[in-house]
């Protein structure tokens with residue numbers, strides 16, 4: 001069983017969240033700090049650690065203002081996290097006093113802009129829809145995957161720096177996502193596993209619930225919100241912009257003509273503390 005390290009040097013952290021999707025942020029700039037999967041799991045554990053959906057290690061960015069290393073609660077490293085990008089963007093803008101920040105991730109170089117109060121707008125980069133980019137194990141139409149699991153079928157598949165399958169249903173709140181999510185996440189069709197969402201379209205708005213790869217059910221997922229709008233538009237269900245209503249609140253999503261996706265929503269400070277690493 002993982003447990004919090006009881007020794008080591010004290011390292012400060014900041015807890016932030018985007019619509020309840022929460023992050024422990026460790027500022028490792030100027031250090032060689034690295035965290036094992038076991039250490040991440042211990043810190044993310046809500047009973048024995050600090051508790052979070054993702055642990056974010058902020059590193060020196062080179063040509064960017066900062067570099068984000070993103071670790072899921074299960075320790076796995078991933079390339080994209082929309083809600084955490086807004087949080088790191090807010091942190092870097094507060095530091096520099098500027099109203100924009102550049103953030104490098106494994107998925108690419110992203111730009112965050114201040115949107116007033118606690119709101120941050122991030123261009124999350126291109127939505128990729130080739131089956132190889134999602135990725136899938138075999139060629140398939142990603143507008144409507146030839147795939148079904150229980151009551152869910154024909155999802156749209158999109159890569160937003162990470163893989164997403166979005167199932168459109170009459171009532172997203174009636175789906176047993178706690179059971180179906182982990183089954184679909186680990187289906188062999190998705191060689192890198194997949195984030196699983198259920199969506200209900202209501203005019204230009206989408207009600208969305210998300211089972212995150214490597215985490216479980218979360219209050220919100222920024223990249224899933226981007227993927228849902230893209231998948232909905234490709235199916236002819238919405239325009240290129242709209243609101244996405246997650247359990248934790250609302251994000252505004254705009255699939256721009258250049259193929260990149262803008263996401264706007266809050267980035268919220270929770271508390272600070274120290275961990276021993």
Ligand SMILES: N[C@@H](CCC[C@H](N)C(=O)O)C(=O)O
Nearest residue numbers: 081082083162213221222223
């Ligand atoms: N919470 C995130 C997504 C984090 C990564 C995801 N669990 C994955 O494994 O791809 C967001 O806001 O986008």
